[in-house]
Amino acid sequence: MKKLTKVSKKKMNYYITVIGAASLVSLLVIFLLVWLVNYLGQGEQDAVDTMSYNYSDIEVKRPAIQEKLLTKNVNSRPGTALNQVKGIVVHYTANPGTDAEANRNYFESRKDCADESSNKVSSHFIIGLDGTIIQCIPENEIAYASNKRNADTISIECCHPGKSGKFTKATYQALIHLSAYLCSKYEIATDNVIRHYDVTGKICPKYFVKNPDTWTTFQSDIFKFLKKSVKKET
Numbered sequence: 250m251k252k253l254t255k256v257s258k259k260k261m262n263y264y265i266t267v268i269g270a271a272s273l274v275s276l277l278v279i280f281l282l283v284w285l286v287n288y289l290g291q292g293e294q295d296a297v298d299t300m301s302y303n304y305s306d307i308e309v310k311r312p313a314i315q316e317k318l319l320t321k322n323v324n325s326r327p328g329t330a331l332n333q334v335k336g337i338v339v340h341y342t343a344n345p346g347t348d349a350e351a352n353r354n355y356f357e358s359r360k361d362c363a364d365e366s367s368n369k370v371s372s373h374f375i376i377g378l379d380g381t382i383i384q385c386i387p388e389n390e391i392a393y394a395s396n397k398r399n400a401d402t403i404s405i406e407c408c409h410p411g412k413s414g415k416f417t418k419a420t421y422q423a424l425i426h427l428s429a430y431l432c433s434k435y436e437i438a439t440d441n442v443i444r445h446y447d448v449t450g451k452i453c454p455k456y457f458v459k460n461p462d463t464w465t466t467f468q469s470d471i472f473k474f475l476k477k478s479v480k481k482e483t
């Protein structure tokens with residue numbers, strides 16, 4: 250009997266140790282799971298915070314814009330009212346090395362051509378290689394740039410020095426400023442700043458289509474600009 254008791258005690262100790270260790274491991278696992286859920290939840294919360302806007306608190310100064318409006322004509326400035334602005338569409342000129350003025354003049358030259366439904370082109374804004382912004386179409390009229398989204402978006406055409414379509418730093422900075430300005434003016438979320446590619450699948454603006462991570466960075470750069478533009482309390 251004594252022997253048996255000793256064995257039982259040993260067994261009992263063994264079981265207690267095993268159960269204790271198992272409980273400890275389970276607790277650790279539960280603790281880790283709770284921590285993980287909280288951590289991920291926090292991440293989601295942060296994402297929501299950074300994507301929510303209160304435009305009444307934001308004031309973006311209008312960037313310097315040279316107004317060189319096109320003559321009204323059927324091919325590039327039809328004069329059709331743009332009644333609502335729900336987004337901004339970014340383009341590249343696909344014409345390496347040309348500047349804003351030259352592209353604006355090309356749009357203007359379309360006025361002398363016959364009504365060609367296949368070749369109607371323009372853009373509200375063109376940003377040059379040095380960051381100069383030219384406005385070709387008033388914001389309350391449609392431009393011929395973004396196909397089915399002409400009716401509810403503002404278009405920005407960007408010049409670029411090379412075939413890759415990558416913008417110069419000056420063009421990029423001006424694009425961020427202009428986009429942030431338009432986002433705050435029309436209360437547009439930064440994910441409604443889109444590429445021409447997102448409308449039709451056209452490889453435009455080329456660099457942002459070929460390098461999607463740079464597009465994500467661009468959208469967050471607009472958001473950072475907006476965050477910097479929160480009105481100071483007086």
Ligand SMILES: [Zn+2]
Pocket residue numbers: 339340341394445451453454
């Ligand atoms: Zn385009």
